[in-house]
Amino acid sequence: xxxxxxxxxxxxxxxxxxxxxxxxxxxxxxxxxxxxxxxxxxxxxxxxxxxxxxxxxxxxxxxxxxxxxxxxxxxxxxxxxxxxxxxxxxxxxxxxxxxxxxxxxxxxxxxxxxxxxxxxxxxxxxxxxxxxxxxxxxxxxxxxxxxxxxxxxxxxxxxxxxxxxxxxxxxxxxxxxxxxxxxxxxxxxxxxxxxxxxxxxxxxxxxxxxxxxxxxxxxxxxxxxxxxxxxxxxxxxxxxxxxxxxxxxxxxxxxxxxxxxxxxxxxxxxxxxxxxxxxxxxxxxxxxxxxxxxxxxxxxxxxxxxxxxxxxxxxxxxxxxxxxxxxxxxxxxxxxxxxxxxxxxxxxxxxxxxxxxxxxxxxxxxxxxxxxxxxxxxxxxxxxxxxxxxxxxxxxxxxxxxxxxxxxxxxxxxxxxxxxxxxxxxxxxx
Amino acid sequence: xxxxxxxxxxxxxxxxxxxxxxxxxxxxxxxxxxxxxxxxxxxxxxxxxxxxxxxxxxxxxxxxxxxxxxxxxxxxxxxxxxxxxxxxxxxxxxxxxxxxxxxxxxxxxxxxxxxxxxxxxxxxxxxxxxxxxxxxxxxxxxxxxxxxxxxxxxxxxxxxxxxxxxxxxxxxxxxxxxxxxxxxxxxxxxxxxxxxxxxxxxxxxxxxxxxxxxxxxxxxxxxxxxxxxxxxxxxxxxxxxxxxxxxxxxxxxxxxxxxxxxxxxxxxxxxxxxxxxxxxxxxxxxxxxxxxxxxxxxxxxxxxxxxxxxxxxxxxxxxxxxxxxxxxxxxxxxxxxxxxxxxxxxxxxxxxxxxxxxxxxxxxxxxxxxxxxxxxxxxxxxxxxxxxxxxxxxxxxxxxxxxxxxxxxxxxxxxxxxxxxxxxxx
Numbered sequence: 001x002x003x004x005x006x007x008x009x010x011x012x013x014x015x016x017x018x019x020x021x022x023x024x025x026x027x028x029x030x031x032x033x034x035x036x037x038x039x040x041x042x043x044x045x046x047x048x049x050x051x052x053x054x055x056x057x058x059x060x061x062x063x064x065x066x067x068x069x070x071x072x073x074x075x076x077x078x079x080x081x082x083x084x085x086x087x088x089x090x091x092x093x094x095x096x097x098x099x100x101x102x103x104x105x106x107x108x109x110x111x112x113x114x115x116x117x118x119x120x121x122x123x124x125x126x127x128x129x130x131x132x133x134x135x136x137x138x139x140x141x142x143x144x145x146x147x148x149x150x151x152x153x154x155x156x157x158x159x160x161x162x163x164x165x166x167x168x169x170x171x172x173x174x175x176x177x178x179x180x181x182x183x184x185x186x187x188x189x190x191x192x193x194x195x196x197x198x199x200x201x202x203x204x205x206x207x208x209x210x211x212x213x214x215x216x217x218x219x220x221x222x223x224x225x226x227x228x229x230x231x232x233x234x235x236x237x238x239x240x241x242x243x244x245x246x247x248x249x250x251x252x253x254x255x256x257x258x259x260x261x262x263x264x265x266x267x268x269x270x271x272x273x274x275x276x277x278x279x280x281x282x283x284x285x286x287x288x289x290x291x292x293x294x295x296x297x298x299x300x301x302x303x304x305x306x307x308x309x310x311x312x313x314x315x316x317x318x319x320x321x322x323x324x325x326x327x328x329x330x331x332x333x334x335x336x337x338x339x340x341x342x343x344x345x346x347x348x349x350x351x352x353x354x355x356x357x358x359x360x361x362x363x364x365x366x367x368x369x370x371x372x373x374x375x376x377x378x379x380x381x382x383x384x385x386x387x388x389x390x391x392x393x394x395x396x397x398x399x400x401x402x403x404x405x406x407x408x409x410x411x412x413x414x415x416x417x418x419x420x421x422x423x424x425x426x427x428x429x430x
Numbered sequence: 431x432x433x434x435x436x437x438x439x440x441x442x443x444x445x446x447x448x449x450x451x452x453x454x455x456x457x458x459x460x461x462x463x464x465x466x467x468x469x470x471x472x473x474x475x476x477x478x479x480x481x482x483x484x485x486x487x488x489x490x491x492x493x494x495x496x497x498x499x500x501x502x503x504x505x506x507x508x509x510x511x512x513x514x515x516x517x518x519x520x521x522x523x524x525x526x527x528x529x530x531x532x533x534x535x536x537x538x539x540x541x542x543x544x545x546x547x548x549x550x551x552x553x554x555x556x557x558x559x560x561x562x563x564x565x566x567x568x569x570x571x572x573x574x575x576x577x578x579x580x581x582x583x584x585x586x587x588x589x590x591x592x593x594x595x596x597x598x599x600x601x602x603x604x605x606x607x608x609x610x611x612x613x614x615x616x617x618x619x620x621x622x623x624x625x626x627x628x629x630x631x632x633x634x635x636x637x638x639x640x641x642x643x644x645x646x647x648x649x650x651x652x653x654x655x656x657x658x659x660x661x662x663x664x665x666x667x668x669x670x671x672x673x674x675x676x677x678x679x680x681x682x683x684x685x686x687x688x689x690x691x692x693x694x695x696x697x698x699x700x701x702x703x704x705x706x707x708x709x710x711x712x713x714x715x716x717x718x719x720x721x722x723x724x725x726x727x728x729x730x731x732x733x734x735x736x737x738x739x740x741x742x743x744x745x746x747x748x749x750x751x752x753x754x755x756x757x758x759x760x761x762x763x764x765x766x767x768x769x770x771x772x773x774x775x776x777x778x779x780x781x782x783x784x785x786x787x788x789x790x791x792x793x794x795x796x797x798x799x800x801x802x803x804x805x806x807x808x809x810x811x812x813x814x815x816x817x818x819x820x821x822x823x824x825x826x827x828x829x830x831x832x833x834x835x836x837x838x839x840x841x842x843x844x845x846x847x848x849x850x851x852x853x854x855x856x
Binding site for chain 1: 514
């Protein structure tokens with residue numbers, strides 16, 4: 001049971017406090033309710049680029065990192081399709097430094113041209129390092145593009161293409177800040193060796209004077225139900241074929257989410273999962289094979305992804321995956337299997353809760369979903385899932401009409417080298 | 431109105447008195463040492479078995495890693511699937527990893543399931559069977575994985591720089607090759623297993639919310655095994671560094687980035703310079719606020735990240751600078767690394783920067799010691815490197831007190847471009 005206190009400042013900033021006297025540290029976590037899904041389709045990758053700019057100086061403080069490090073602190077941040085989260089950890093005695101730093105960059109950035117120019121380069125290198133200069137690095141660009149017709153989950157957090165990032169202007173940065181970075185779109189969680197009253201006073205002192213700003217109301221086009229299977233057959237300079245197939249699944253707050261999550265574990269999480277045991281170990285079709293999903297806030301994707309053993313065709317591989325799915329849809333899961341994934345979930349939740357930083361981020365996330373108290377209800381919801389629920393979900397989710405299949409072939413070197421790579425990418429974007 | 435231009439008062443972390451939580455020690459009747467940290471709020475536990483079974487001890491390349499990986503893929507009574515199913519059923523994870531000197535087994539799970547988990551670990555340590563079909567699958571899978579990895583410039587650069595530092599015949603410099611992978615045989619694995627695991631030198635590290643009878647549980651399950659706590663006879667391996675210094679390797683004609691590795695030999699952690707070098711390394715490239723990151727990422731934008739570090743080897747180590755940079759700015763990035771070395775050699779680190787770094791290291795150390803797994807990790811590092819508790823406090827003393835002059839002297843001794851191998855893989 002994770003205890004916490006919650007209050008809202010008059011400017012709309014939600015503040016949560018989680019006391020844990022067993023640590024000498026404090027964590028200050030600021031979540032902004034903006035992710036890649038909120039981007040302009042012609043300016044993708046902006047939420048993430050913006051996250052970098054949050055370290056490029058705020059209105060009164062030139063160097064965020066230096067000031068935090070002086071106080072013995074460390075920090076980082078991440079952007080997902082759904083949200084942007086900033087967190088720092090420092091000795092609890094120095095917690096006010098974090099309030100000073102975080103409130104100043106919520107008040108206003110310095111909007112430095114130099115910082116923007118440099119971070120465009122840095123993010124471009126990140127783009128290359130993680131997606132362009134890496135075998136299979138563009139696989140999920142292609143999958144998202146195929147699986148979503150209207151929802152902005154269509155693009156990756158890093159952005160659809162380098163050009164979008166390179167073209168970002170200071171005016172874009174200011175507009176984005178004004179729209180998303182204000183108290184009414186943020187959640188502050190303070191955790192660790194702190195006292196609630198002290199946090200309340202500090203929050204009032206540093207964040208209280210910041211103007212509320214306008215609440216951003218998300219109106220995203222929701223993805224229509226998919227009614228025909230989609231397929232893409234593509235190739236790249238990789239050594240072996242890869243296979244990925246996805247199905248649309250319920251959103252994070254949908255009561256069905258828990259059964260689908262456990263179903264994905266039974267199918268393809270870990271060395272004793274069905275897909276791994278039968279298709280990797282017994283039939284030698286794949287060298288690795290996983291079933292997973294991203295836990296997206298809006299309706300997301302359930303994926304089966306693996307790399308093939310050389311000599312196996314993608315058609316054979318897919319047929320074998322489908323056979324496992326058919327088996328599940330026919331016979332459901334055993335009591336022991338269900339028990340196993342519930343035990344695993346209990347253990348995973350306990351391990352996550354070991355770190356104060358992770359507890360703080362979870363509290364912020366559940367508050368974003370609507371209620372931080374959800375954090376204490378998760379295990380119960382997983383425990384309540386029945387074998388029948390999973391059987392039903394296997395039949396509802398894992399249908400061919402709801403699926404997107406990507407064959408990612410290893411091209412013969414010469415063939416790809418002869419073709420114009422850039423043009424090929426553009427075709428896939430259409 | 432609050433003054434937002436001025437930082438609120440803070441305590442210098444450098445003034446903190448950081449203590450390492452004492453470790454409990456118990457010796458099983460076969461001589462195996464057990465170290466334990468009992469702490470934490472969650473009902474979870476981690477047990478780690480350390481064996482002197484790294485690639486230092488193999489007679490042929492890749493045998494140690496294969497033995498370590500396949501250890502849990504079958505016993506006299508259980509298939510790989512049955513073993514995996516058992517750990518998974520109790521929500522536990524059972525991992526293994528192989529390093530240069532040591533090889534580990536790592537069990538994590540809920541404390542209450544421990545009595546159901548330990549007997550299977552015992553079975554693995556007494557009756558692992560290394561089935562032919564598991565070995566064949568391992569070889570096939572890893573051959574494909576190697577092909578994929580060889581497409582990655584960073585993977586190639588990491589292998590080559592180690593080879594230049596230590597020579598391919600040294601365990602630190604050796605890397606995976608198709609011919610070695612294909613040559614691994616079952617008998618060889620069984621022999622290695624018998625000598626270095628079943629009858630091998632072992633230490634156990636346990637942490638988390640421990641059951642009151644933890645030592646009795648371990649004694650009951652492992653105390654009668656032919657494991658031992660004696661020193662393992664160490665074969666000597668000679669380091670043969672490359673004679674050429676500069677390397678430019680073409681690996682990926684379409685690549686957009688180059689992998690840069692600059693490295694020089696550095697003594698191991700028993701050397702008196704080690705403590706000061708750790709502080710100097712932080713200033714140079716050891717954290718986000720370092721000189722390298724500030725210049726090459728935050729000012730020039732050549733890279734997403736650049737770091738320097740001291741390798742964690744026992745016999746002899748290396749000081750390494752590592753980054754992935756845009757293909758056309760690799761040479762400029764290397765020049766900047768050398769410029770930063772030059773600055774550290776020629777100018778003493780300013781007082782403000784030095785205090786910042788001291789505070790940062792102390793603050794992050796305090797955070798790193800938060801939690802039972804972190805504390806046992808510290809202890810494990812000290813114990814496996816045969817360093818006493820005093821090493822920890824000496825290190826803190828250096829962080830707090832080392833002078834700018836001493837750091838400059840260390841820079842002059844070690845941060846000399848002529849001593850660094852240069853590897854760029856594009």
